[in-house]
Amino acid sequence: MAVDTDVLEDDWWKQAVVYQVYPRSFKDSDGDGLGDLPGIIDKIPYLKALGIDAVWLSPFYPSALADGGYDVIDYRNVDPRLGTMGDFDSMADALHAAGLKLIVDIVPNHTSNLHPWFREALEAGRGSSGRDRYIFREGRGDHGELPPNDWRSLFGGPAWERVDDGQWYLHIFAREQPDLNWKDPRVHEDFQRTLRFWSDHGADGFRIDVAHGLAKELDDRPLDQMDPDAVGNTLSHDGTSPLWDRNEVHDIYREWRAVFNEYRPPRFAVGEAWVVPEHQYRYASPTELGQVFNFEFAKANWNREQMGTAIREGMEAADRSGSTTTWVMSNHDIPRHASRYGLPQVDATNYHQLANDWILRDGRSYREDRALGTRRARAAILMELALPGSVYIYQGEELGLFEVPDLPWDRLEDPTARRTHGSATEKGRDGCRVPLPWSSEDQPESAPWQATFGQGGSFGFSPDTKEDGTPSDDPHLPQPLWFKDFCVDLQEGDDSSMLALYRKALALRSEWMKKALASGLDLEERKDDVLTFRRADVSGSGGLVCMTNFGTNPVPVQDGSIVLASGALQEGMIPTDTTVWIRF
Structure with a gap:
């Protein structure tokens, strides 16, 4: 059994508890209904008291919000609705002064269609070097009127969009998110510059979005002969997928490792790589990112067999990589685990589809047993925090929040909902992104458009008024009235609350779990x-x-x-x- 006799500063992340902040839904400081960087600064004492080691900040860059900020217009700036570069520096300094590390989200698979590179590509036209940064192809049909192939976007609809001169560009996600061409050396150079930029501004590490999707090979056979399911089939076992988990992606991360090692302590990264368990070790190698998310734990049903398998495979992958594994139950992309554990526990291959079906039907297709979900969520966090490796906590899970499945269609922001509303196949991920409830004294009244949601208050998410004295805007996603029972101020006074349990468990973990216990x-x-x-x-x-x-x-x-x-x-x-x- 491997034993850690000391936890070096260079390796702080190997046993860290990381708290994911989804900035637009964490805390609003100016009353515009969007969370922002000053709001995060205001709540650093709360994060410190929780007992975490680091904050992972989801995208805060300038964005048209076609995909919750993951459509990036400028990788080296702050969205003015969320603050300024001065606010970012102040936040980084305040986090470090509180003894907390900062992890920044990097989105390297695609840009926004408003990014200067893409605007240049459109203006430059066919065959230009500007278009080489993206994946443009000619269409099929007599006049190129058909997309290059039948691939479907992961958000619904075709994976290709036609531009004015007739060419088509690839977008695995929303049409506002054109995929980058990582065969272009300028893409490599610019992202290395971005990694250095945020490291110089205080980032201690990075979370890599769609880490398994950067390397693509679309020229080895005619596009019209490619598997139409290639986009959705992300689990490649042999590295031959044209889009996912290709061997060439690791060349990129070895380049990034050289950048990380320019700093003291070296920066690290955790990859969002939905790959088969036997491939996780490559991304988590010390010569590449350092860590990868163990999504098998998040995908497991609430039973001994599946949880045990996820733990065993996670530990095996960590041993093979020479790093540590990660444990995560919820994030901004999946239904909250307190709700998942309160739904019927079906076969793993259908479990997340069941949760999505439940959301699509506004929570009415199955009975959500909240008492059961809460009991299991309490048991799950103790099991998770006892494991060696890093733990990633999603904002609000420490409050025991449930998914909000019945958000009205006309208030949804997720591109999945917008692109599938006509067929009503998926409602999207907004139910886990609803702004947090901080104060029970700021309760909204029932909204006339939906009796179960509120307006005119935000449970302390926003201030009462803006600087000009006018009432604050309603939160960008409506909060359900039942949030009143989950507010931070109520839980802080209740020793039996979910928040109290998290604080006790995290304090014990910090006291002896990381240093006193062996890593196996x-x-x-x-x-x-x-x-x-x-x-x-x-x-x-x-x-x-x-x-x-x-x-x-x-x-x-x-x-x-x-x-x-x-x-x-x-x-x-x-x-x-x-x-x-x-x-x-």
């Missing part, structure tokens, strides 16, 4: 519905046992001293959907 674990092979793993102290004497009961009957606690439990025990037994930490 022993996952017990049991035939019942209890998932048990053991981590030894680095001293060789004692350690931690984590037990989670997925079964229906209470089970006895292993010998030792109970340090923390996600719920009340029953006559010394662990009830269903409960996790305990035991020191031995």
